[in-house]
Amino acid sequence: MLGRTTVEVRADGVAVVTINNPPLNLLSVDVILSLKESIEGALIRDDVKAIVVTGSRGKFSAGFDVTAFGGSQGKKTKMELGFMSIQIVTDTLEAARKPFVAAIEGPAFGGGLEIALACHARISTSSAQLGLTELQYGILPGLGGTQRLPRLVGLSKALEMILMSKRVEGKEARTLSLVDAIAPADKLLELACQWALDIVECRRPWMISLYRTDKLETLAEARAILNSARLEVQRQNPNVVHPLVCIDVIGQGIVSGPRKALWKEAEALQELRQSSTCRSLVHVFFAQRQIIKIPVISKMNLLPRKIVKVAVVGGGLMSSEIATMLILSNYQVILKETNKKHLIDAISRVKENLQNRVKNGRATQEGLEKSLSLLEGVLDYDKFKDVDLVIEAESESLSLKQEIFSNLEKCCPLHCIFTSNISTFSVKLVGERTKSQHRIAGIHFFCLSPVMPLMEIVHTECTSPQVIVDLIDFGRKMRKTPIMVSDRKGYTVNSMLLTYLHVAILLAERGVDVYRIDQVLKSFGMQVGPFRMLDVVGLQVFVVISKKFVESLPDRSYKSQLIPSLQQDNRKGERSGKGFYNYDNCGKASPDPKLSRYMKTARDASNVTFIDSELTKLSDSEIVEMILFPALNEACRMISDGVVIRSSDLDVASVLGMGFPAYRGGIIYWSDSFGSTYICSRLEKWSKEYGVFFRPCDYIMERSAKSISLTSETRQAKSQL
């Protein structure tokens, strides 16, 4: 269907071409063809002196509809190479004999921003969002962005923005010279039209981004910058090619001229959009958008209630981290402890967290003071009468938690939501002694929560839809991705993670080198290997969470003395300077040759009398399978138990909560590259050799028997939502 742009010619001779494909004005071949038609129409009209391009309803354009990318779907929109980028954007728009100005409000991402880059000037609002986000989908900017952005903001900045899919706000874009002026939303169109007329009257320069050189570094500098960018992406992401391809295309423009490079960009886009990396990343993108959709509740059209004041109960490490996140998200926070010294310690930790942000340039001293002014420490419940949300983060004692919830019911207003930052108990059990079950839920921030983008919302069968809507909104305001899980003793995403860590310990105890395991998993694409992860999380935290897991699910966990033996020697992980690795003053990790000593102690304690030569001979891919299939097994249990709403939620959870590589699509999606039969047979084999820990769950066995993939939704999930 064509006709996704409109044209209005104003009395002053400016034609306003509006991209009109709500809600986000996404681009498609049809929209681009309609844009071409509108532009050509305006160019041949004698009464049109200049053209302003904008988007309808306060949104410039969020770029191409990414469903057009990735494998077979991508082929549907295959068209003549370079048609959109060269024929339309470059030769029709940028080369036009009338000036074009982009008026940008809201999102201008990917192809949307690329259209704006080809205009002769750009005006935006200060809160507009601009970015070339294509690499996040395994492709590269395909409408000339690889050539125009470096020419507008300089090569270094452009590389940073493109390689990291970085989004900037209008005001930052102005300082980068990405936009020429900032205007308030209600004056944006007026200023853009005036600017366009000023270009006609030669009062402002007519800039063609593609041929600008004033911001480009010298050739020698450019080569050095490109080389270091190549090394960095190879170091960070050795398994994907699209960042390197993108750097090459940018480099070609600088060395051989932008026109030639536009062709190379078009060719590269054509190829990359059909890659499995693109398919996986597009899957993760949509899975992430799906995750907050709860079919039953969506139909109720409930609006989230405003949460202003949040109380955090408990003064431990986790509480300080939660309080820090809350004040950084501008919530008023009460931090409650029972003991004055603990309260002072907790507040000091919050201050320390904030000071670290100032030290590493992520916040200013003024910002620190503003954040701290939102925090109040208390020793009783007097100030709880107007809190909207309580997050209980006390130590893992059921009776203590139950007592706190009973007190909350007495001291908080009726609308207040009670949550527990739970990891090992059922939320229902925690709230059992109250009559407020409808407003009780779990919120699970993960270890190292300020950097972990995942937040679990644990609902019971009594949690009200309104509370769920409120908590999803709360999570998003905290810039977390909320995943809804049903009450299952807290072992949701953690059960995947713990299984992953337990099997790594099992292999290490039976002779596979710890550092090899880490290196293999890192090469596979995990953010960090399991042992490095244990050090980062802290061995004590692992022991506390793991203990309950082992107690409740002895068949699905592996008991080892490895970690206790390290702890006995004061090796507690990165924070203590030693764990599985040694850490220098800058936190750099290096392997420790003395580790074998602890291995021996652990082996003796577990009665593992010999090093398993079969295991020491495992290939890299076998190590990956042996460590990740049990986690996948756990994920499948969650699907069949209805803990999550849909299997793709666990793909997101594995990426954001475990550090699973997004370019493999998440743990369930990845399983399709093996098939259920292979996975089941491997688990069965290991189960015979190394114990029930590896036994495949019914879900995998059933699917294997029928040769059905683990991702296909043949059975209605049993989620309560």
Ligand SMILES: C[C@H](O)CC(=O)SCCNC(=O)CCNC(=O)[C@H](O)C(C)(C)COP(=O)(O)OP(=O)(O)OC[C@H]1O[C@@H](n2cnc3c(N)ncnc32)[C@H](O)[C@@H]1OP(=O)(O)O
């Ligand atoms: C050739 C070119 O160089 C290639 C490109 O242009 S690649 C595309 C670049 N564009 C992007 O990266 C933008 C991605 N989108 C976003 O970041 C966010 O959607 C946004 C910040 C623009 C808006 O966020 P928000 O208001 O929260 O809305 P959000 O829920 O994310 O999106 C609304 C709907 O649009 C969909 N959507 C958003 N961007 C989309 C895209 N680029 N393609 C397809 N669908 C998209 C979402 O899936 C969602 O669909 P649903 O309602 O059916 O679930």
